[in-house]
Amino acid sequence: MLNADIQVSWFRVFAQAIDSRVLGNDAIPHAFPYQNTFDLRQAFVQIGRAEKNHWSVTAGRQELKFGNQRSIGAANWLNTPRSFDAVRADFDLAKFHLAAFSASVVNPVDGAFDHSRAGNDLHGLYATISRVLPGATIEPYFLWHVGDGFKTEQGLAARRSTKTVALRVARPAKDRIDYSIHFLRQYGSIGDNAVSAYGMNFDLGYTWSSVALRPRVYGDYAYASGDRDPHDGTINTFDQVYPSNHGLYGIVDLFGWQNLQDAKGGVSFSPARKLTLASAFHNLNLASSTDALYNGPGKAVARNTAGEDGRHIGEEWEATGGYQVTAYLASGIGYGHLFPGEFIHKATKGSSYNISYLFVTYSF
Secondary structure (H helix, E strand, C coil), rough: EEEEEEEECEEEEEEEEEEEECCCCCCCCCCCCCEEEEEEEEEEECCHHHHHHEEEEEEEEECCCCCCCCCCCCCCCCCCCCCCEEEEEECCCEEEEEEECCCCCCCCCCCCCEEEECCEEEEEEEEEEEECCCCCEEEEEEEEEEEEEEEEECCEEEEEEEEEEEEEEEEEEEEEEEEEEEEEEEEECCCCCCEEEEEEEEEEECCCCCCCCCCCEHHHEEEEEEEECCCCEEEECCCEEEECCCCCCEEECCCCCCCCEEEEEEEEEEEEEEEEEEEEEEEECCCCCCCEEECCCCCEEEEECCCCCCEEEEEEEEEEEECCCCCEEEEEEEEEEEEHHHHHHHHHHCCCEEEEEEEEEEEE
């Protein structure tokens, strides 16, 4: 990516071009989400500076990232990360920050200029309240997600209008105890079908900061509801909206936060100041056996509406490492293996899956 950034006092202009290509690998499509040859990823004008002037307005193509990006994120792990055509207003006081936005996600198309689709919109309010709980933030937020291209349980084309009311409380992993608690409730409609869904996420960790290697152990549980009855006229499948899913449900990156239960445990440590090593294990299940298994982008990949294929997706083990060489140069390595469970064996070909990666990032 190439950036151009001009900032004078309270006025800023930013532009970012992207050129992502698949080289030497014909096993994957030379198209989204793997390839997007030279295109405009961001281009916005910002008036005001929230951190200094207590307010700002940003208009144009931009990233939207909130919380831990489990609901709204830039998906920067992808070759073609996400951006939005949006208008955003930020208001900042000593203990309170509010972001209000109206946005439409950009749909990358290789070989053509990327556009957002009219009528496929996301509107939201995201508040961050600090200095109330020790070391933690309280983050209430509201999202309204609308768009075409959906189907009712009867198979009819329909327009979606779903609203999410959520609360996240989080204390980051810095010293000793870290945690996050996240509740989300969704309601609305897809055509003449009602939507009633929910999600939740809990994680708890402990870091021995005064011990050699600074070990940290943690546990994490994520749940997203699935449809209980495919013929009752009510859709219970949770909408993950626009997340950054990498690593949340295993670094194999096969699953999204829809009709999912993921119980995770892990450990990390730092043998050197700039080196971090980590390992984790996931136990993955469907929330509802009559709903589908959904991939990272939220598309159904396998389903048995009779619920006869069980709920157990499988287990995933992963090991990762990262080294910050300099302020500008970072590197990382990772390996993940999926052990297929009953549902994958019965509803798909039942294959295990491996992923390995090595990356080097230079920022200038």
